[in-house]
Amino acid sequence: MNSFKIHINDKEIDANEGERILDIARREKIHIPSLCHHSDLEPHESCRLCMVEVEGDKNLRASCALLAKPGMKIYTDTPTTQKALKINLALLFSQHEDNCEHCGRVEKCKLHEYAEKYAACGNIHIDRKKKLPKFQFGPSIFLDQSKCINCQNCSDMCSKQTKGGFITLKQAGETFEMFPSEEKNIDCIYCGQCIMHCPVGALSEIESYSEVKKLLKDKTKKVVFQFAPSVRTSLGEEFGMPLGTNVTDKIFAALKKVGAYKIFDTSFAADVTIIEEAAELLEKIAKGDNTTMISSCCPAWVKYAEFYEPELLKYLTTVRSPQIILGGLIKTYWVEKENLDLRDIVSVSIMPCTAKKFEIEREELFVDGKRPIDYVLTVRELAKLLKELNVDLNKIEPDESDKDILANPSGAGEIFGAGGGVLEAALRTVYQKLTGQELENLEFKPLHEFKRTKMAEVTIGGKTLKVVAVSGMENAKKILEEIKADPTKYAYVEIMACPGGCIGGGGQPIPIDDEIRKARAAGLYSTDEKRKVRTSHGNPGIDILYAEFLNDKKNKHKICHTTYEKRKKGEIKKI
Amino acid sequence: MAKDIITKIKEANLLGRGGAGFPTWMKWEAVKKQEGQGKKIYVIANGSEGEPEIFKDEYILKNHPQEFIEGIKIALETFANSEAIIYLNHKYFDKYKKNLEKFSEGFPISYFRKTAGYLAGEETGLLNHIEGQRVEPRPKPPYPAEAGLYNLPTLVNNIETYYRIYEIKNDLYAGKAFFSIEGDVKNKGTFEFPENYPIKKILEETGNWPAFDFFVQYGGGAAGTIYLPEELDEPKKGATSIIVFNRQKTDALKLMQRWAEFYSKENCDKCTPCRESSIRILEMTKKNKLDFDKLEKMFFVLEKTSFCPLGKGMAIPYRTLIEKVLKK
Ligand code: SF4
Ligand code: SF4
Numbered sequence: 001m002n003s004f005k006i007h008i009n010d011k012e013i014d015a016n017e018g019e020r021i022l023d024i025a026r027r028e029k030i031h032i033p034s035l036c037h038h039s040d041l042e043p044h045e046s047c048r049l050c051m052v053e054v055e056g057d058k059n060l061r062a063s064c065a066l067l068a069k070p071g072m073k074i075y076t077d078t079p080t081t082q083k084a085l086k087i088n089l090a091l092l093f094s095q096h097e098d099n100c101e102h103c104g105r106v107e108k109c110k111l112h113e114y115a116e117k118y119a120a121c122g123n124i125h126i127d128r129k130k131k132l133p134k135f136q137f138g139p140s141i142f143l144d145q146s147k148c149i150n151c152q153n154c155s156d157m158c159s160k161q162t163k164g165g166f167i168t169l170k171q172a173g174e175t176f177e178m179f180p181s182e183e184k185n186i187d188c189i190y191c192g193q194c195i196m197h198c199p200v201g202a203l204s205e206i207e208s209y210s211e212v213k214k215l216l217k218d219k220t221k222k223v224v225f226q227f228a229p230s231v232r233t234s235l236g237e238e239f240g241m242p243l244g245t246n247v248t249d250k251i252f253a254a255l256k257k258v259g260a261y262k263i264f265d266t267s268f269a270a271d272v273t274i275i276e277e278a279a280e281l282l283e284k285i286a287k288g289d290n291t292t293m294i295s296s297c298c299p300a301w302v303k304y305a306e307f308y309e310p311e312l313l314k315y316l317t318t319v320r321s322p323q324i325i326l327g328g329l330i331k332t333y334w335v336e337k338e339n340l341d342l343r344d345i346v347s348v349s350i351m352p353c354t355a356k357k358f359e360i361e362r363e364e365l366f367v368d369g370k371r372p373i374d375y376v377l378t379v380r381e382l383a384k385l386l387k388e389l390n391v392d393l394n395k396i397e398p399d400e401s402d403k404d405i406l407a408n409p410s411g412a413g414e415i416f417g418a419g420g421g422v423l424e425a426a427l428r429t430v431y432q433k434l435t436g437q438e439l440e441n442l443e444f445k446p447l448h449e450f451k452r453t454k455m456a457e458v459t460i461g462g463k464t465l466k467v468v469a470v471s472g473m474e475n476a477k478k479i480l481e482e483i484k485a486d487p488t489k490y491a492y493v494e495i496m497a498c499p500g501g502c503i504g505g506g507g508q509p510i511p512i513d514d515e516i517r518k519a520r521a522a523g524l525y526s527t528d529e530k531r532k533v534r535t536s537h538g539n540p541g542i543d544i545l546y547a548e549f550l551n552d553k554k555n556k557h558k559i560c561h562t563t564y565e566k567r568k569k570g571e572i573k574k575i
Numbered sequence: 576m577a578k579d580i581i582t583k584i585k586e587a588n589l590l591g592r593g594g595a596g597f598p599t600w601m602k603w604e605a606v607k608k609q610e611g612q613g614k615k616i617y618v619i620a621n622g623s624e625g626e627p628e629i630f631k632d633e634y635i636l637k638n639h640p641q642e643f644i645e646g647i648k649i650a651l652e653t654f655a656n657s658e659a660i661i662y663l664n665h666k667y668f669d670k671y672k673k674n675l676e677k678f679s680e681g682f683p684i685s686y687f688r689k690t691a692g693y694l695a696g697e698e699t700g701l702l703n704h705i706e707g708q709r710v711e712p713r714p715k716p717p718y719p720a721e722a723g724l725y726n727l728p729t730l731v732n733n734i735e736t737y738y739r740i741y742e743i744k745n746d747l748y749a750g751k752a753f754f755s756i757e758g759d760v761k762n763k764g765t766f767e768f769p770e771n772y773p774i775k776k777i778l779e780e781t782g783n784w785p786a787f788d789f790f791v792q793y794g795g796g797a798a799g800t801i802y803l804p805e806e807l808d809e810p811k812k813g814a815t816s817i818i819v820f821n822r823q824k825t826d827a828l829k830l831m832q833r834w835a836e837f838y839s840k841e842n843c844d845k846c847t848p849c850r851e852s853s854i855r856i857l858e859m860t861k862k863n864k865l866d867f868d869k870l871e872k873m874f875f876v877l878e879k880t881s882f883c884p885l886g887k888g889m890a891i892p893y894r895t896l897i898e899k900v901l902k903k
Contacts, residue, residue: 046845048847087873176843
């Protein structure tokens with residue numbers, strides 16, 4: 001790569017061909033404000049806050065898109081850039097509903113941050129969006145047009161996550177606003193990636209934490225919690241802890257403090273998912289069926305398959321997701337074991353995910369006619385709940401006492417939260433079952449031509465299994481095309497709708513980028529390395545559970561397996 | 576032969592006739608460089624003419640269809656493996672396509688009916704429209720010459736530009752341009768004059784120089800600059816459209832409101848300064864209350880920070896009208 005020197009604010013800086021000024025400035029810790037820039041997206045150049053002066057150019061240039069050229073002289077902080085910044089900020093601020101005190105996003109809102117920082121607050125015009133509508137997409141996503149600043153990050157992201165783009169700009173009178181698509185063949189998959197890339201609070205999850213807060217105070221109820229693998233290395237961010245900090249024991253302590261009756265770990269159910277998926281794969285291999293098996297623990301991917309690619313449903317594993325398996329176990333096995341009245345139990349799960357709110361409403365996942373889970377909270381909602389109840393994760397003492405077997409996972413169950421983790425966990429078990437030996441280290445190769453795609457080849461008894469893990473629907477679409485062309489190309493495929501897997505999920509703390517994804521994933525893998533038990537089949541709790549409950553065929557079927565169907569477009573509510 | 580025509584265009588110093596005034600030969604040469612990679616090359620005639628009160632391209636479609644199509648054929652000959660698309664606003668499409676086809680038959684020339692707004696006349700907005708994408712300008716680079724329609728090398732020229740290229744090829748070019756004249760005048764219409772002809776002379780020679788106090792908008796019915804009678808002796812740059820306003824009879828605020836309606840409806844809403852300012856100016860004109868301080872701020876960001884020429888140019892009509900007419 002060609003590298004050369006440029007100057008930013010008279011400081012000499014090394015730059016590479018193809019690099020953009022905003023990225024260079026950020027790596028050099030030179031602050032340039034921007035709302036629409038996101039490292040996951042091509043520069044959209046819409047907010048016009050990142051304008052810089054370039055020597056020899058009379059107009060300001062958008063640094064997010066501006067490519068570095070040898071000898072370029074850039075000035076980020078001149079009277080002209082400052083004046084333009086303030087005016088554009090004020091214009092943006094006055095299009096956005098002025099209701100910050102009541103906005104759930106205010107702490108993380110970049111518009112709010114800049115308005116204060118540059119003293120450009122105060123609407124210079126009346127709020128023109130006040131009366132615009134709000135929308136709900138299924139049980140998951142909330143779009144508030146009155147807060148939208150038209151940056152198009154959500155629609156850019158959504159067109160990657162869906163086929164055709166569910167959330168799009170449409171002309172409404174004199175302006176364009178963000179709308180859910182009315183097209184019959186385009187639907188939301190509830191992944192929440194639009195939320196993760198919204199610089200303000202126009203997109204959010206449909207919240208349930210106030211209900212949970214109320215139920216925690218209700219003496220007649222026993223509120224039980226579970227939390228997903230990826231939650232343990234991201235929740236800390238909401239309390240200012242370093243990226244990737246594992247707060248598992250603090251989650252137990254914090255939930256106890258706010259009145260949880262019992263706390264389980266979804267990672268344990270991930271071990272169950274693995275045992276079942278491995279069995280299904282082994283059975284397939286034994287039968288000589290070479291077609292692929294695709295993971296199904298990501299509900300956004302399942303929704304995608306059911307809506308956009310129903311002909312691929314036959315390749316999905318029938319195994320339920322860890323959240324649903326654990327929900328089912330709690331309301332059957334555990335309630336019976338503890339001799340409790342099911343009517344008193346409220347089952348809440350803490351998920352990195354907005355699609356999980358949709359998953360709990362799927363009737364084919366009900367157990368004995370009842371929902372396995374009553375409420376799903378995102379990581380952000382849990383943080384809010386804890387903060388409102390004055391629990392500071394920094395201060396609380398870790399608590400490991402009183403753990404049920406359903407709260408003791410293996411390392412395999414914990415790496416579920418990172419892209420590639422499900423695949424790796426499954427292979428550890430498949431390998432052992434086929435060879436009687438433990439799989440030492442799985443070598444993943446990145447599939448170079450595809451982004452966020454890892455491939456591995458495992459040779460077991462002379463047979464080579466090609467397996468692949470992909471995250472982000474944009475990338476998954478390419479693998480799906482390969483499968484359509486040759487259903488035997490891969491023995492096993494892990495698909496996660498969110499870039500990076502659940503550690504980058506739509507219910508995770510904001511902001512998100514590759515550095516953050518990496519740190520959250522690294523946190524999970526380092527926990528796995530330290531664990532004595534690193535395989536699902538090696539988890540003693542699993543043996544107990546199967547012996548006591550799941551070896552029964554009927555139980556296994558109703559708790560662990562499901563079916564899929566071609567799905568019609570979900571509900572869009574206008575408010 | 577190919578080199579010939581590009582050199583000839585260069586020697587004739589032909590500037591694009593869409594209003595931006597970019598040297599035509601540079602576009603042609605940039606596209607020529609892309610030849611020989613086995614790629615298809617698109618030749619596009621931009622007949623969107625979406626600015627209010629400009630109709631000189633229509634004049635060509637009506638009166639010189641054959642010469643215009645000849646201009647396109649010259650481009651097709653110049654670029655190997657090329658195909659042409661004539662992009663017409665829906666009115667022109669419905670009115671003139673049939674007749675144009677008489678001359679384009681047998682050539683790889685197709686027609687596209689423009690249904691989108693003003694910004695689909697901007698060359699990259701136009702590409703998006705043909706591709707079925709949301710109409711908004713694309714970032715440059717890449718320039719259309721390198722990666723235009725469907726990412727292939729693309730030449731986009733205005734209708735009159737092709738007409739002039741026909742003239743250049745046949746040694747008929749005399750540096751003339753078509754001017755449309757509108758407004759409070761006796762002889763409205765399209766007239767041909769040397770491209771650097773002063774507006775005063777054009778108005779006089781067409782019998783349109785008013786006997787009353789007036790001002791002129793030159794460069795288009797929205798983006799054009801306001802000039803007073805004493806400023807019309809010098810040639811002007813920009814789209815060749817002259818609109819005359821009777822000063823006594825014109826309500827300047829209403830005029831601003833008309834522009835504001837046009838802009839807020841026709842812009843793509845992509846970038847902050849253009850989207851928000853157009854709406855805010857409309858609000859002010861509707862309320863009959865201009866806040867000059869706020870206006871000046873918006874003009875500043877429009878000019879300095881807008882993404883595309885539409886936003887960058889939006890301040891000019893307002894600013895010149897305020898300075899020359901409203902504040903006096
Ligand atoms: S949740 Fe996912 S699919 Fe739905 S609108 Fe947001 S990005 Fe698009
Ligand atoms: S990848 Fe994880 S967080 Fe994202 S939609 Fe799927 S399950 Fe939810």
